[in-house]
Amino acid sequence: MxxxxxxxxxxxxxxxxxxxxxxxxxxxxxxxxxxxxxxxxxxxxxxxxxxxxxxxxxxxxxxxxxxxxxxxxxxxxxxxxxxxxxxDDADPAIARDLERLSAVREARAAEAEAYFSRIATNWDQIRFRHVADEDVEVALLEAVQSDRIGSLLDIGTGTGRMLEVFADRIDRGLGIDQSRPMLNVARANLDAEGLAHCRVRHADVYDLDLPAGSFDVAVLHHVLHFLDDPADAIAQTARTLKPGGRMLVVDYQLHNLEFLRSDYAHRRLGFDDDEVNSWFQDADLDRESIRYLNGPKAGPDSLTTVLWTAVRWPSLATTAPIGTESNSSPNNSFEVAS
Ligand SMILES: C[S@@+](CC[C@H](N)C(=O)[O-])C[C@H]1O[C@@H](n2cnc3c(N)ncnc32)[C@H](O)[C@@H]1O
Structure with a gap:
């Protein structure tokens, strides 16, 4: 009481x-x-x-x-x-707060976009500085537990690296990103590698215009720590997965490296397992595995990369937001406009 x-x-x-x-x-x-x-x-x-x-x-x-x-x-x-x-959202005080909240979020998104526009052409080198790429990529390929994947969605695709990693295994790949300069680099990379079955397009993870239940695998590789609402990003991505589809999230374990905020536009200093698991649960995903891909000096003062995997619950009906179900394409195909 x-x-x-x-x-x-x-x-x-x-x-x-x-x-x-x-x-x-x-x-x-x-x-x-x-x-x-x-x-x-x-x-x-x-x-x-x-x-x-x-x-x-x-x-x-x-x-x-x-x-x-x-x-x-x-x-x-x-x-x-x-x-x-x-x-009541229409209450004048609440409505004013929500307007200012939108402004705060827009300012933040604009800052992140400006950052990625600046670094687009150097991203592959910057990524390499923080992550032991090869180990992570091998772990990702192992995590899908299948030699063939129908469709793969890469959220925050950047230069399209994840599409390249999975290219040999997938029938179709779609990368989305909100930075046009990043997408330009991705298009050039995919073109140079001759990966015509992989496409990229401009989209915001919070506003995915993709049919519910249309992908076998979704990847969020070093994207969450740039986002102001990682839980929503996971939920929106989960919606696009087929029942039984797999989500692969690679990001940092919670750490103390504050300079990554100021110098590299990170919003979040990594995540702990419970936090990620609770987001999975809220998005109707069953957590599957956690794999720590430690760098050379693992601990809170260095970076530990983690691969969290989860599987979408079998029933679509429980999760698809109202109005999206009707957009599902019957043959589970998806449009990939370049
Ligand atoms: C650090 S890069 C990672 C790129 C790629 N996944 C990789 O590992 O190389 C993060 C990417 O997320 C994108 N991003 C950030 N916020 C986004 C959003 N709201 N919607 C879609 N993409 C976003 C950025 O533009 C950037 O290209």
Whole structure:
């Protein structure tokens, strides 16, 4: 009873209700949240502390930043799930917050896009500096557990490297990316290798215009740590998988290398297994395996690359967002416009 009263008191105040309604959509740092709700940092921090103490939100520390998001479970989280359905998005205060949230996200996306535009032609060298490519690529090929793959979707394809890695095994490959300069490099690479069955196109992972249930394998190779909403990216990608289709996520284990934020536009300093597993679960994916592909100096002050794999639940009906099912092509083919 006391716990419930504390949680009700915590959300029962206009600013905190606005905070809860924003953070139910996307995790933010305190600085970003200040910009969205238009309040000072000390004031916003006070609200956040109260909401965390009441078990409604949780703080996820990463290097020198901390992200605030709904608590993973518990009474406070249950209350948040109810409250967010009661808040009216058309309420003027909420509508203003959502507008500013869009602006914050757009600014962030523009920054990331500018970064990838700048480095597009050097990306293959930059990638090589951080990841022992060969080990990862061998692990990815082993993880699909099959010599033949019908269709493969590469999210955040960049220079198209993953399409090249899988090219011999797949009937058709599609890479999507939101950076046009990256896509130009990818097209040139695929063309040079004669991989006509692999195409790339411009798209945003949060707004995938692809039929539900149309791919056998989806790959997110070093993409999640650039994203502001990795959970949504996983959910959107999962929707495109056939029942029984496999998702392969390669990214860093949680680390402390703060300079990767400032120098390499990373938003997140890696991920822990529980976090990734909970995103899989929310996206109707069964986690399958975790493989640590340690670099030479594994540990929080160096980079450990991890391959997380998961399989889409057999039933499509449980996951496809309303309205997308009808787009499914009966023969499971997909359009690949270049
Ligand atoms: C670090 S690169 C990785 C490229 C490739 N997967 C590889 O391993 O070489 C990350 C890529 O994700 C793309 N990206 C970032 N945000 C995206 C989004 N919202 N939708 C689609 N692509 C995105 C970037 O443009 C960039 O090309």
């Amino acid at each position: 006391d716990q419930l009263v504390d949680a009700l008191k915590a959300v029962g105040e206009p600013s905190r209700l606005r905070i809860v309604s924003v953070l139910a959509r996307i995790e933010l740092t305190v600085g970003e949240l200040c910009r969205v709700i238009g309040q000072s940092q000390p004031r916003t921090s006070r609200h956040l502390r109260l909401l965390c103490d009441a078990g409604v939100l949780e703080r996820h520390a990463e290097g020198t930043s901390a992200f605030y998001r709904p608590a993973a479970s518990g009474l406070g989280r249950e209350l948040l799930d109810v409250v967010k359905t009661l808040v």
